[in-house]
Amino acid sequence: MNIVSSLRDLLGDNAVLDAADLATRSAGFLRPDNLQAAALARPANTEQVAQVLRWCRNNGVGVVAQGGLTGLVHGADADPAQVILSLERMRDIESIDPRQRCATVQAGVTLQALQEAVEEHGLMFPLDLGARGTATVGGNAATNAGGNRVIRYGMMRDMVLGLEAVLADGTVISSLNQLIKNNAGYDLKQLFIGSEGTLGVITRLVLRLRECPTTRNMALVGLESFDNMTALLKHMDRELGGTLSAFEAMWNGFYRLVTTEPARGRPPISQDYPYYVLMESQGADPEGDSQRFNDALASALEAGLLADAAVSQSEGDCQRFWALRDDVEQTFLGGVPCVFDISLPMAEMETYIDELRDALPGAVGEHKLWVFGHLGDGNLHIVVQLPPERADALRPTVEQRVYAPLSAFKGSVSAEHGIGLEKKAWLHVSRSAQEIQLMRTLKAALDPTGTLNPGKMF
Amino acid sequence: MNIVSSLRDLLGDNAVLDAADLATRSAGFLRPDNLQAAALARPANTEQVAQVLRWCRNNGVGVVAQGGLTGLVHGADADPAQVILSLERMRDIESIDPRQRCATVQAGVTLQALQEAVEEHGLMFPLDLGARGTATVGGNAATNAGGNRVIRYGMMRDMVLGLEAVLADGTVISSLNQLIKNNAGYDLKQLFIGSEGTLGVITRLVLRLRECPTTRNMALVGLESFDNMTALLKHMDRELGGTLSAFEAMWNGFYRLVTTEPARGRPPISQDYPYYVLMESQGADPEGDSQRFNDALASALEAGLLADAAVSQSEGDCQRFWALRDDVEQTFLGGVPCVFDISLPMAEMETYIDELRDALPGAVGEHKLWVFGHLGDGNLHIVVQLPPERADALRPTVEQRVYAPLSAFKGSVSAEHGIGLEKKAWLHVSRSAQEIQLMRTLKAALDPTGTLNPGKMF
Structure with a gap:
């Protein structure tokens, strides 16, 4: 053969x-x-x-x-x-419908190509993440990608109206639904979203679009306590009436790292607060939106929720604020980064991170630890940087320290990155034996020969 | 036995x-x-x-x-x-967590009981529908309920963070996830949502809550054309920056019906427009929200999108507007109603309804036809009222006229009500043979003995 x-x-x-x-x-x-x-x-x-x-x-x-x-x-x-x-040759944007507010595309289209194409129609595809120029919408769907604006627009799963997928035996399941509401039988597309190519290959998608927001207001704020951070989230979400589009947390170490040489960013506010939050609101009313955003910040300050704030005065400020949060590459310099993507209930986060910080020195010796993430979604990214010469030997210990405690907190070993091969051994922390067995049942039903992405996930 | x-x-x-x-x-x-x-x-x-x-x-x-x-x-x-x-004895609201913004409940809790319980914490469970006092959240999940505010908050599927379900063999699948982001393996809860009790019995749920909006603004407007209606949807959605929470269309006949004796409602604006829309925006800024809503209406008027508008001045006005839209029972008087719940792309709606209106007299003789629905979701409700003595004989003909054309328009025979027994014979209009076969594969994998809700759906 x-x-x-x-x-x-x-x-x-x-x-x-x-x-x-x-x-x-x-x-x-x-x-x-x-x-x-x-x-x-x-x-x-x-x-x-x-x-x-x-x-x-x-x-x-x-x-x-x-x-x-x-x-x-x-x-x-x-x-x-x-x-x-x-899917690299399947990158047609087949149609963009401004009235129905959906786009039909082949799976190999990059996220950025789609974003730019719909913008010409005054529309937005709200999924956004750093890899937008290379990541494909098919991959975004297969892994149920998240990113920066999940708090307002949801994950990729929430943006897929319909899709076409091919099963292992070559059967084409064409569910290219354009409708927000369609309860005609099982919602089959859910099988293929987030299953990492193990149940079918997504070939085309119908994606939900939104009217493009025309304003954004941002602030970078410093906070004295973790409780203030969760209280601020509630406060801003309530006061902004549903227009809060990002709420990104940074623990002190990460903020210092991305606002200090060799990073290009400089600190908009003091480097001495234990916690920082980057907040963004999107809307369509230039004067009113700024007023409301500033009022919400003022009442948060008055309530003692935040200690200091830098407020964006221009689109340039917004981009500089985002550049700090997105400068994750700083954590890759000077050592070997172990990058984690977990989620857990907000009530447990402070304890969880404090215990991890206390445990690591004894467990792995010299290292660096940075924490940041999408607080509004319960999603933290943790980077543990190890000395190159000991990284391979210590990585399993670090994984143990990061993943094992999540079980007690009902947390997830993967908030948005998926399982793949890397987290396969840890799936049991977040899923029961019965859940994993049901996953196997689905796999056996849709791909009995084990043809698709063999050995991944479980 | x-x-x-x-x-x-x-x-x-x-x-x-x-x-x-x-x-x-x-x-x-x-x-x-x-x-x-x-x-x-x-x-x-x-x-x-x-x-x-x-x-x-x-x-x-x-x-x-x-x-x-x-x-x-x-x-x-x-x-x-x-x-x-x-599930009538399983109606505990087990916990409401204002910080994590989720509630854990047993499946037999009524929608209204949940809505009221979370309101005490300043939170909202946004699913809402007329049957709220009797419908249970377990039923809402099993049927993926929709309702009036899907355009902003999505359907029930979008509000379920986690659930517990029992398979036909008694296996308990406990996926009581509280996290907005959790990509640890297949998202098993999707199997049970919207599958009408055919794959498992939902016993408990973790539901996502939102901060309670404190303002609402509404208008009832008259329009000269269908195209103006879809243009107005885009206009309001864009101008309101994401706070549009309902966009309910009424064709002339329905508006006349619910604003004329014996109905209790009276027309806030002339009964002579071909189309009417009820619009609602929810927010948290009393002055700013009204200003923005009125500005958006004014610019719509200026653009020629609407012909007349009645704007709510009080919460009482809002309730009176909603009472008109919700007075569906008027269509039940004086004959036998055949109630339909379909969805189709907006570009096809006018043609579809006009053709139905033209075809019915020849097909069924004397009848009445009313059209209204959730335009923003592509979801129309159609009521064809037949004389009692001929209703049973004519119903299949009416179903044929309503459902068959949807195939060409890629519409759905069920937007939000589900399939059950009533629409089983019409599922093929909206789903391909391959899709229905895949549904059967899932059913056979999860319930090989056919124990759960036998004979429903397909």
């Missing part, structure tokens, strides 16, 4: 790369290695995706679907015997 | 009603008949639900879970050989 030539017979010569071609392609964002697989197939349309899947299933070959390779949990890794199915 | 005595052995005598007891209980809202079943079991907790399911499955008895019996599609009908599993 020659995989490459068989797939070339199906798709054409140029549509299939062999193992040697692949060895020159990066395995993805932050990855030192290159791709490996028996072949990489680049179908041009849904029917070709179905052909590849049918052939692989009939020949006992595993298939790993790949989008922009910006995932962080080894969810799209292939092994040398498997076939990579890349 | 004596079903009643066997279940009484499991749950206690008072927890199980027999067929004679049942014959005095109404089959539900708008139903002339009474319940029928071999027994009605009223478990007190999740473990008892599991016991009932295990016994029924082992003895080949079908189980129909029931909430408040306010459904409209015969989705919870049982036959004389089956067991009804009523």
